[in-house]
Amino acid sequence: MLFLIGIFILHISAIVLLLVATIDNAWWVTDTMRTDVWGRWLKINGVWNLTDLPTGTDYPQDYLHAVQATAVLACIFSFIAAFVFLAQLFTLPKGQRFTITGAFQLLACVFIMIAASIYTNRFHVKESQGSYGHSYILAWIAFGLSFVSSITYFVLRKKSA
Amino acid sequence: SLTINAHVMAQQCQAIVIYTGWERHALVGSDIRLSCSFFSWRWTSEEVTFSWTYRPDGSRDSISIFHYTGGEAYLDNKGPFKDRLEFVGNPGRRDGSILIKNLDFNDNGTFTCDAKNPPDIVGRPSSVRLLVFEKVPIQAGVITGAIIGVVLGLLVLVVVIYYLMRFLVARRVFSLNVRSVSGPAALCRWAFRQGLELRPEPIPGTDTCVAKLA
Numbered sequence: 433m434l435f436l437i438g439i440f441i442l443h444i445s446a447i448v449l450l451l452v453a454t455i456d457n458a459w460w461v462t463d464t465m466r467t468d469v470w471g472r473w474l475k476i477n478g479v480w481n482l483t484d485l486p487t488g489t490d491y492p493q494d495y496l497h498a499v500q501a502t503a504v505l506a507c508i509f510s511f512i513a514a515f516v517f518l519a520q521l522f523t524l525p526k527g528q529r530f531t532i533t534g535a536f537q538l539l540a541c542v543f544i545m546i547a548a549s550i551y552t553n554r555f556h557v558k559e560s561q562g563s564y565g566h567s568y569i570l571a572w573i574a575f576g577l578s579f580v581s582s583i584t585y586f587v588l589r590k591k592s593a
Numbered sequence: 594s595l596t597i598n599a600h601v602m603a604q605q606c607q608a609i610v611i612y613t614g615w616e617r618h619a620l621v622g623s624d625i626r627l628s629c630s631f632f633s634w635r636w637t638s639e640e641v642t643f644s645w646t647y648r649p650d651g652s653r654d655s656i657s658i659f660h661y662t663g664g665e666a667y668l669d670n671k672g673p674f675k676d677r678l679e680f681v682g683n684p685g686r687r688d689g690s691i692l693i694k695n696l697d698f699n700d701n702g703t704f705t706c707d708a709k710n711p712p713d714i715v716g717r718p719s720s721v722r723l724l725v726f727e728k729v730p731i732q733a734g735v736i737t738g739a740i741i742g743v744v745l746g747l748l749v750l751v752v753v754i755y756y757l758m759r760f761l762v763a764r765r766v767f768s769l770n771v772r773s774v775s776g777p778a779a780l781c782r783w784a785f786r787q788g789l790e791l792r793p794e795p796i797p798g799t800d801t802c803v804a805k806l807a
Contacts, residue, residue: 501740
């Protein structure tokens with residue numbers, strides 16, 4: 433029982449981290465600029481203004497769409513996995529594994545890995561100023577958590593009804 | 594004094610509300626229909642008027658390009674829309690839309706529609722902004738949304754196909770004579786676990802079951 437609660441808390445924290453990584457605006461930060469996959473905040477004269485992301489050769493639009501889509505899909509799949517876990521908890525016969533839940537969580541893991549990898553490889557490669565922000569780091573941590581979570585679901589067996 | 598107040602209140606409620614689009618995108622050389630309609634508490638009068646004015650981008654002056662009054666439509670015959678305007682509205686149905694043909698980059702600007710339905714004349718004109726492009730750009734987020742939609746659609750498709758396959762395969766198995774299969778009780782239990790709609794019925798006097806499709 434305690435184990436199940438622990439597994440579920442792990443899953444929920446993966447979801448929370450995925451949401452923060454996708455929504456919060458801190459994939460790449462400098463002193464006066466904060467940016468993520470959706471927009472860019474610039475500090476002009478002490479006031480933060482929201483601007484569009486640059487469009488140019490160092491900001492390829494198609495890769496940007498890919499990162500946006502995969503990050504959102506990772507959140508969605510992790511959500512679906514949580515609901516499927518609750519459903520399987522009550523309907524799975526004794527001794528069976530939570531394979532479908534594990535599959536969805538693994539999909540979420542793969543998608544956030546794709547998002548973060550594309551972002552690392554294609555964006556901010558030549559910029560000398562600035563560093564990766566907390567949303568980016570949380571995306572990778574979410575990758576790790578969701579991977580562990582999905583492996584757990586693949587290994588776990590339902591003990592009692 | 595109570596009746597006078599009610600009369601004043603009623604008049605203030607009766608404002609005419611004009612509807613146009615907010616923004617319109619169009620390609621160079623194409624035609625565009627700018628729609629304008631209104632809401633009014635009164636019946637559509639015979640003296641209903643529609644007028645369109647145009648203000649180019651970056652300019653402070655607006656010029657009148659269209660006026661409909663007394664059942665007649667008057668189009669621009671001197672200005673930038675000479676021979677390019679056409680009245681495609683239906684005043685009887687409160688539609689005062691105009692059609693501009695053969696758009697050019699100089700047509701970028703704001704078009705304002707003002708409609709009056711006497712005696713209902715108090716209202717705010719509504720404006721629509723026209724943007725002329727060489728190539729119509731895809732709005733932000735459409736591609737991302739499309740990718741997400743396609744992936745989720747594929748997921749739903751896979752789930753549907755899986756359940757369909759399971760249902761079809763199980764149906765074919767149970768078209769055989771159940772009695773001739775050895776261990777029918779186990780088969781019934783298997784069918785029940787697969788979630789198929791079967792009701793195992795115990796045959797009286799034996800401990801086997803016959804599964805019937807529900």
